[in-house]
Amino acid sequence: MTDNVSIVIVSHSPKVAEGVADMVRQMVGDEVRIAFCGGNPDGGLGTNVGAIMAAIEEVYTPKGVAILVDLGGAETNSEMAREMLPAEMAANIVICNAPLVEGAIMASTEASCGADLETVRSTAEEFQA
Amino acid sequence: MSSNLNGRLLEATCQTISEHADELTRLDQAIGDGDHGINMKRGFDALAAAAEELQQLDLPSALQKAGMLLVMNVGGASGPLYGSLLMAMGKAAVDTPSCVDDVVSMLRAGVDAVKARGKSDVGAKTMLDVLVPVLEAIEKNPASPCAAARQAADMGLEATRAMQATKGRASFLGERSIGHLDPGARSSALLVHAICNVLEDS
């Protein structure tokens, strides 16, 4: 596989996270590696820093990882997860300020064509405008 | 009861969160997603489970380890917020704080970390509305820091009732968030009380 930016989906709900990842695979294809996580450490609704770190590590590439999140805690926990990873990895991880589903599709489409991380992020965030 | 101070602080904070978990959840149901109580309880249960190890550590390491446990176990935004508070306090801490200045500089580092993590400050109806006044009160009242901290915590908490939330889930409610205490401010006030009680007894 060519080295493309990877995507991580972080939702409060494991079902939402999995569903968004499914949509990306179906709409965009499998040129982009995508990992997802959702739920708190007990499996209820929420997010989990350890699981986010594991999802990032699963698809990490020096080309970059773009994270898409749903609500507040998902963003805060994703920022925490990024900071807890080694600095050389953290430098290649961005959290997109974009709606989860739309942002995931936009970011993945851009990533599937080989774009760099900053382009992937700005494409995801473009949908806001 | 644990003999050393770290152990007693840990015991008291875990107990107050456990006892007030339902109340925190009720407050959060009014303006948030209703999981603050259960999330905080999960985090502090993890601290209680690690009590033996935490008591063996010096203060800087114990705080950092406890912060990490909260980050990994809470499961909501309060995990990184309280986790960052403790980890930053741990990094700024001396092994045995001997004066109020030591406590103030430690707490200031923690409060700054919460502001950075939450991209927030006082007035946004958050835990900072308790933590910042508590920090200022301790600084201004080195002779009776615990009494000052308790009073500042209570006033800070009560002040959140009239505030409109601009951060977190509660911000979606806009003006409807007015009239409710902030659950994060409440949990911070509970912790301040528990810590002050232990420090005054020691």
Next chain:
Amino acid sequence: MSETVTGQVVINDPDGLHARPAVKLTKLAKSFCSDIAIKAGDDGEWINAKSLSAVMKLKARHGAILHVRATGEDARGGVDALIDLIKQNMG
């Protein structure tokens, strides 16, 4: 050598150019180095076919004529490929 090539095709998909085909069209357009623009109907505005956000906002309906315009070395290939994709009913 840079040339400009244009073409047009009727959108046959009953749902028009909706989200899933928009992704396909954008990905395909990006695989060419030429600048590629599309517009829906004669009076439409040209938009960048490589911008998913713009393509999604185009909202070209069933029966609309989609115009394709490409400028660059592989302009002919780009226009043909996009028209083929639309003709295949977006696959």
